[in-house]
Amino acid sequence: xxxxxxxxxxxxxxxxxxxxxxxxxxxxxxxxxxxxxxxxxxxxxxxxxxxxxxxxxxxxxxxxxxxxxxxxxxxxxxxxxxxxxxxxxxxxxxxxxxxxxxxxxxxxxxxxxxxxxxxxxxxxxxxxxxxxxxxxxxxxxxxxxxxxxxxxxxxxxxxxxxxxxxxxxxxxxxxxxxxxxxxxxxxxxxxxxxxxxxxxxxxxxxxxxxxxxxxxxxxxxxxxxxxxxxxxxxxxxxxxxxxxxxxxxxxxxxxxxxxxxxxxxxxxxxxxxxxxxxxxxxxxxxxxxxxxxxxxxxxxxxxxxxxxxxxxxxxxxxxxxxxxxxxxxxxxxxxxxxxxxxxxxxxxxxxxxxxxxxxxxxxxxxxxxxxxxxxxxxxxxxxxxxxxxxxxxxxxxxxxxxxxxxxxxxxxxxxxxxxxxxxxxxxxxxxxxxxxxxxxxxxxxxxxxxxxxxxxxxxxxxxxxxxxxxxxxxxxxxxxxxxxxxxxxxxxxxxxxxxxxxxxxxxxxxxxxxxxxxxxxxxxxxxxxxxxxxxxxxxxxxx
Ligand code: F6P
Numbered sequence: 001x002x003x004x005x006x007x008x009x010x011x012x013x014x015x016x017x018x019x020x021x022x023x024x025x026x027x028x029x030x031x032x033x034x035x036x037x038x039x040x041x042x043x044x045x046x047x048x049x050x051x052x053x054x055x056x057x058x059x060x061x062x063x064x065x066x067x068x069x070x071x072x073x074x075x076x077x078x079x080x081x082x083x084x085x086x087x088x089x090x091x092x093x094x095x096x097x098x099x100x101x102x103x104x105x106x107x108x109x110x111x112x113x114x115x116x117x118x119x120x121x122x123x124x125x126x127x128x129x130x131x132x133x134x135x136x137x138x139x140x141x142x143x144x145x146x147x148x149x150x151x152x153x154x155x156x157x158x159x160x161x162x163x164x165x166x167x168x169x170x171x172x173x174x175x176x177x178x179x180x181x182x183x184x185x186x187x188x189x190x191x192x193x194x195x196x197x198x199x200x201x202x203x204x205x206x207x208x209x210x211x212x213x214x215x216x217x218x219x220x221x222x223x224x225x226x227x228x229x230x231x232x233x234x235x236x237x238x239x240x241x242x243x244x245x246x247x248x249x250x251x252x253x254x255x256x257x258x259x260x261x262x263x264x265x266x267x268x269x270x271x272x273x274x275x276x277x278x279x280x281x282x283x284x285x286x287x288x289x290x291x292x293x294x295x296x297x298x299x300x301x302x303x304x305x306x307x308x309x310x311x312x313x314x315x316x317x318x319x320x321x322x323x324x325x326x327x328x329x330x331x332x333x334x335x336x337x338x339x340x341x342x343x344x345x346x347x348x349x350x351x352x353x354x355x356x357x358x359x360x361x362x363x364x365x366x367x368x369x370x371x372x373x374x375x376x377x378x379x380x381x382x383x384x385x386x387x388x389x390x391x392x393x394x395x396x397x398x399x400x401x402x403x404x405x406x407x408x409x410x411x412x413x414x415x416x417x418x419x420x421x422x423x424x425x426x427x428x429x430x431x432x433x434x435x436x437x438x439x440x441x442x443x444x445x446x447x448x449x450x451x452x453x454x455x456x457x458x459x460x461x462x463x464x465x466x467x468x469x470x471x472x473x474x475x476x477x478x479x480x481x482x483x484x485x486x487x488x489x490x491x492x493x494x495x496x497x498x499x500x501x502x503x504x505x506x507x508x509x510x511x512x513x514x515x516x517x518x519x520x521x522x523x524x525x526x527x528x529x530x531x532x533x534x535x536x537x538x539x540x541x542x543x
Contacts, residue, residue, distance in 0.1 A: 016069060019061060046308075046477070047300045053463050057329060057459065070310050082487065084109075085110060085111040085267070089496060089498035094267055096497075097111060148202075149178045151193065151202060151204050153207065153219045153223060154205075157209070157271040162282060163181040165282040169290070171470070172290055179285055194226055198230075199229070206245075220254065264278060290472045295476060316484070319489045325401040330372075333398060347377070347379030350377055350482060358497055361373070369495070382421070390428065406422055406464070408469065411469065432461075434458045438452065517538065517541070
């Protein structure tokens, strides 16, 4: 069955290659002239989101062939397997059931014959109790002062989701509370985040699924000493720490009472965990009801992904277009540009989601891959990015595919300024697609010696995602849209999008080197250690 699929996949892949040769010379501008209804044909609405993919270098035939490829790669079966709790994360023998966390009450989902819904609901209830207590001013610290500062300590998925969601939904947040996020093992992060805070009013959420992550545990230790410097009594720690983790033993060993621990199950990947207790800081900021709206938004996209035909399926299309750009057009760089200041951490969040999931070199069976997997994802909010890297987008020699994200209605009343913002979003996508030719420039009487400098070749692909307005629900839909696009790409490449073995080597080496650096501050680094360059760097550092 698997072999048959691989053969089929190769044939669909080949058909796409042949097709690519047929259309490689067509430009986006030509494609629009050939089909004036192109934007109608190449756009779709789902929930609060509208996706326009017409400014890509493809035709409806490309989409049909990509859908064929998806079928041959077993995408529909793979989607079902994920939703049904099959252990699709083979290398860690785990399910990837983040979609269960946003199922409405009354639904059920089974893992090893056990319905997970009761414990999911119980977890949400625990989050709600804490969040209501803090928002209602009913949680006091050791000295009796009200808790006002919520400080999330975590890294990777235990930070990027919380900080992205907090920034994105800051408009809805309780302004009587102060939120900080500490991730970097560089203690400047901790020092700057806590400098102006009173420990008596501060609550640390130590967020680590494994509770073994060096950065998080080091910062949590710093937090303990910062608290005790003022509160002096070790028993004060209990009232100022909550743990979000899957490792009871680690939490207890650190000194946080298990009754203050919220569980993250092993079937929730770190980069897919904003919908779990990892989202506690978000729930405290926006309140339980709005957090449920975020979950519901994710669920709406899940439902669409699971049930709608591939050709009308928004995450599937986004994923397939990414495959087309990456594997056929050989564009290995994707800029994600939200025209919303609230979404300024969204590109960083997406970097982990995309690159930790799909930056893989072997297939699910460990077989080396002969094609490119994940492209580089990066970005900055518009319009800021326009004044830094857009020169490269328009005239650089390397091609970049872009995802523009914008909102029809702002969360403020400065409509004129919002119009400026969105005009920039639309203009940039059009400029990338059409460019400007030497002929147009000459016609506009640009001095002859500047013409070639000003030519923009255009034909640079982009998607535009428009949401009605930024709400917890639309954010949830957007997050799930990208999660499932990442899944779609992983399914086509037949890789495991849910493990991350590549991060281990560097981590392990850093652990050993930390020890060596501590020991070597007063003595030379032994010649037997490391390569010449590293040894010299360490010596220079220790001198
Ligand atoms: O970087 C590796 C990683 O395991 C990520 O996948 C994860 O989100 C991050 O570290 C933090 O892990 P934890 O939540 O276990 O501290």
